[in-house]
Amino acid sequence: MKNDPNIQGSVDLLYVLMYETLVGSGLNRCSQELKSVISRRIQKIKDVEKELESDGKGIKSIKEADEGQKKIQIPRYARINTLLWTAEEAMKTLESEEWKLLGAASVDQFAEVVGKMKEDEIYIDPHVENLLIFAPNIQNFHEYWMVEQRYLILQDKASCLPAFLLNPRPGSQVFDTCAAPGMKTSHAAAIMDNQG
Structure with missing residues (x-):
């Protein structure tokens, strides 16, 4: 994906797009070009996420682990x-x-x-x-x-x-x-x- 011409090799941009797709509020505010980077590969992304979830490393598992940890309180x-x-x-x-x-x-x-x-x-x-x-x-x-x-x-x-x-x-x-x-x-x- 980082070789996609719309990404121009930016791994950071890929992280943001993946985060917004899987965890955040989606890609509604993205340009059509950036949306297409993900939409062309959405099935593969979902398959990998499902595989990670079955190993206890998916987004749902991470969220549950975070919620189980004691919240740090800042004075x-x-x-x-x-x-x-x-x-x-x-x-x-x-x-x-x-x-x-x-x-x-x-x-x-x-x-x-x-x-x-x-x-x-x-x-x-x-x-x-x-x-x-x-x-x-x-x-x-x-x-x-x-x-x-x-x-x-x-x-x-x-x-x-x-x-x-x-x-x-x-x-x-x-x-x-x-x-x-x-x-x-x-x-x-x-x-x-x-x-x-």
Whole structure:
């Protein structure tokens, strides 16, 4: 199939077409040329899929195996906005509001520990300074006063890494060429104590 002139040797395009045919929403949005690549071979594709299914390697078997596995829950991350207050002030305030600060999360047992977090528990991220870890199942967290008033900034860990790794000194000039909404910029500003 990859030698088909409509594919032009693109294995990636073949993967997308096969996925959409077997698992996705079909090829309704494809050009007629791309549809024809699959439609000319649809019986062979279905025969191979049926053969794989009989060996327990078909799409249905894979979906059932995926559903049987425990879902990984991604925690909620919130960065302490050190432009408004210190980490110590944040911790004291959280504790006064009956949050349970459990210290630094263990790197070795991170997934297990986070998966068992209760809604009132908070870990400190072991890598990124001033980043807190809240339970994945926490409800209406965006309405919490610290979040609404920007004392805590909801920001995924991956989004915190650029400024954290750059670690600009106060007075540095930083140009954020990333996409909106400006979380990395505000993080860099916090690291520089808003001097730069």
